[in-house]
Amino acid sequence: MKTIKTKTGIGKWLPRKYDLQKAEGTLQFADDLRFGPELLHASVVRSSVAHGEIIDIDYSEALKMPGVLKVIVGEDFPYHFGLYLKDRTPMAIGRTRYMGEPVALVVAETEEDAKEAVKKVKVTYKELEPVFDPVKAATTNSVLVHPDLHKYDHVDFITPQPNTNIANWFRIRKGDTEAAFKNAAHVFEETITCPQIAHGFIETFCSICKQDPGSGEITIWTSAQSAFTVRDIIAKGINYPLHKIRVIAPPVGGGFGGKAGMTVEALCLAAAMDEDLKGRPVKLFIPREEVLLSSWVRQGFVARIELAVDEDGLMQGIRNTFWFDTGISAEYGANPVRSARYTSMGAYNIPNVWADCYAVYTNKPFGGAYRGFGLPELMSALEVVVDIVAHKLKIDPVEFRKKNLLMKGQTTCTGMPMHDHALDKIIDKVAKKIDVLKEEPPIRKGWKRGKGIALAIKAPAIPADASSSAIVKLNGDGTVEVLAATMDMGQGTYSAFAQIVSEELGIPYDWIKVYYPDTQSHPYDWQTAASRSCWSMGMAVKRAASELREKLLALFAEYWQTPVENISIEYGVVKCHKLGKSERIDERVQNGFKMPDGILKGGPIIGTGSFTPPDLLYPDPDTGQSPKSVTHFTLGAVGVDMEVDPATGRIIINKVCAGYDVGKAITPINIKGQIEGGTVQGLSACLMEGMTYDEHGKLLTPDFTDYKIATIKDAPGEIDAFWEETPEEISPYGNRGVGEHSMIAPAPATNNALFRATGMRIHSYPLSRERVYKALKAKEKGETDFWEWPYALDLAYERAKKEW
């Protein structure tokens, strides 16, 4: 007999946790917290040059402004921070490396006072030559963004190249690529580019820091996805004991990777730890127009991909080079580079792989984590190249993909065997649902219609020791509290945890509360990132709930003097059908059960659980080979039905169909939400997004006036979201991550559809109206391919390409 019965376990459609408070408007985000009149406010003085020595910072006038208490500069807080590579300081010290880099911090009684005083700080620079193009930066090294790269601490799985601009070089050497290309019936080479793009979360960054003057204890309230990672990075940066740093993470208004790791906390801390200010809380709210200058964005890239295909249309070899534009810091950005490389083969069975992936420093705001973590970048390129090859070989794009699919037992580019999955089935469904091979007339007069398909694949690129732990507490009325330091930033993990607990405990979903992270109360979790939470933390929560159940049932077994197997928990009530017993959970779970012998036993019942991936091995640095480089892959496919107005370049997406193999759907409402949301975010990136700079490195798209993201009118007419469930072996319920994956394939699928519609291949994202228009004009002149790089004036790229 099953031990529990519940109507609200995994797989059920339930109202999401905290949606009620969100609908009421009562949920408090970091900016909504109140600290009283003691609160100070900081505002940032930013560099007006892209690369320069700081000669002088004159803040005498600023100090005279009303309400101003202090101006802090880089030398006052000379600590290096970073998750994987300690290459950044909260403020520039001696040298500024991008336009908009913090050079000083003004602290005042009110936010307006601080902002006004910022205008009075005069900074004198000696300008240095900047470098903006990643290929130029990596190949010429004429300008070194970080001459001290050799001095920076870093984790051992990334490989900075001192005296160059290469912050990480990750490579794969599998099989004999040279022979594969020599013997191939067909060889193809293509390039694809994409600029930096931005997360576009609606909540900007906000941190409040306070240091207790006597004990030195630091409290940080911050809009962060990963409370413990903030604590770790800060502790390592300022060499401080962990127990003296408390990080409280209120609800986050959209993260998408942009609030993973540490963002603006250290900058705020520079003020809170100041000798003259400490004791008072200091708030740093980053206004929209400074968001892209304050933390990372998605790295831009230049990709070159070569494919060797045999006479049967089977891919035999791939050689690819990715230059990621990581801006001035690769502290986080070094890792998407690694993530992309783990999947250099895409979703295909390619026996011979040669891949180089570089994170390249340039004098621009820095690149880092963004939904998909290297894979939207890789697949935006690879899935277009695969489409080009299919077209040139006159094989239909669905068939070509299916015959080359990486199936169970075949090895990935790192040499690990692929697990079971249902991608072939998903491709068939997607192809059928949008009738991808059928040409249909456009809905709009004078437009051209096309359909395209692209595949998605991604594994969590977590460090091998990325762990999770959870505590589940049973209250004296049968309700349950869960402490799991995952950030529910909208993806809905707290609903998933509550459903897991309900599944394990037989306690109704509504009786279960999951709290937002606080390092003081919650046990450790590495990060809310990598689509790992329902899997890694899910495992910890499941274990904690199971432990709690075992403890509770053992107590009832003794209490009722019956074997534990006879006892069940049904809809929150403990039962023994054999004895006809049925009792609610009450104070006894707090203060103990009076056993038949009269002795009190038990006491507060708490379950704990933890999880560390059991079998990950870092790849060999020279070849990238490892028997298990990643825990698992989530695979999927996206089909896009779109049409374009050739006279303006305007694209409208009629319908998208997207399916993923999620292993097991724990919270279907969230999976549907993740697929719809990620699809539109991917389409938005594809159609309109890109950070643009002028020739001096000034960001021309700092805010929503010019950094455009999809509105409700840009959303497709229909998104058909579905999933398959091929269980994962090491996983709470067979489930795999799906949060990021939905953003991977919409862009290449749209690009492929545009080709089907027009016969024109655009090699540069975004497919903005102007670019599409230009490309179609070029087509009229006989061109078949169109390519633009944001630094069109920078011919070094053209030269470098030839030198590859």
Next chain:
Amino acid sequence: MRDFVLERPRSISQALEILKNHGEKAILKSGGTDVIVWLHKSLKEPDYLVDLTAIDQLRGIVMNDDNVEIRALVTLNQVIEDNAMNRYFPALVQACKAHSDPLIRNRATVVGNICAAVPSGDMIAPLMCYDAKVEIVGSRGIRKVPVSDFITGPKKTSLRQEEIVTGIRIAIPFVETSGCYLKAIRREALDIAQAAVCCTLHKGDSREFRIAFCAVSPRPLRAVEAEKLLNSSSVIDDSIIENAARLAADAVNPITDVRASREYRIDMIGELTKRAISICLRGPAEEGGPR
């Protein structure tokens, strides 16, 4: 935002008095959807901000015998919802609908858009086509200036210190009329024009086309040559439309910036002009073009 003194006059004369006292230290606002953004971004740092929104005399769309007066506080949504505006000035209504979003349109005013005088102002082209007069009151009395003379350059107008715009007056066309406003933007909603074309057609004894542009010249611009061609052609066929569109594109002088290149703007002017003429010929406003 730097602090300022907010003046909220209750009458036009009070407003003029305040302006007289503060001179160039004061700037005016009506809906504020541009001005407050400029203040937020520190693009303007006035000592005095004179808010006209409390002046009841400046409210309302007033229909007179042969003209209509759009007073300074009339919002874009008020224009959109006004029957007479829809009947007589469809191109202006469409321009209002193409502007920003439904929330901002509850605040943004037609007059404010003209006074902001940014080349991408959506109201400029329709008011050019409808030959609107800007009505200005100052200490020295009232003057009326055509929109084309009112805007003298990007963010520059002929409004003097100590003057305010009380409204815009447009003659009512007592003939069958059609018009449209087509706007090229970077996504499906809420964007500043890359380029836009306004076209009106009055079908009286003699058919009269008027065409004006948005975001492609420092000052308001009518497509004089294109209009001439259209108005002198007895039959308007595809080749005439093509030629008119080419003349329109030749007339503009846009800049390249982050929103669009000069070349794209010019080509969009040609394309949108073509579409706008056809729409006007077909009659009442129809969907077409980027917006």
Next chain:
Amino acid sequence: MKDKYVTLTINGRKTTLVVEDRTTLLTALREYGVTSLKRGCEEGECGACTVIMNGLPQKSCLILVREAEGAEILTVEGLIKKGRLHPVQQAFIDEGAIQCGYCTPGMVMTTYALLSKNPSPEEEEIREALSGNICRCTGYLSIIRAVKKSADILSGKAKGGELREDD
């Protein structure tokens, strides 16, 4: 310096605020305690600060609080009557139209205003009405479903509190 007074009605409660001339309606309401309005961009591009002022939905970052002298302000907090959610709020929950929740109060208010004027909007009208409210999480389709469901609850065609399930 805070030396100006504004009297206005916030969610049915008449109150006088002490403000600066430069204070926006957004800032003043947040300082007062109505923190459902969010600082998403402070330049009218995102809609996270949408309120209903004198019956019209507006972006409160683009209004100076002194302009709201005597005004009736309605925010999402004010939709709750006797502890019960408004049908629009309930429909957003039912349809999974909320993810991070940062845009939600603005979305709900714009929807409320739309349905007050147009009780059964077509999808195109919904898209137009909400085109000034940016959501980065949901992809919007669930929001469109929520608006339709709101209309259905308000007209008695549907019941709030029931989730839509696929398959």
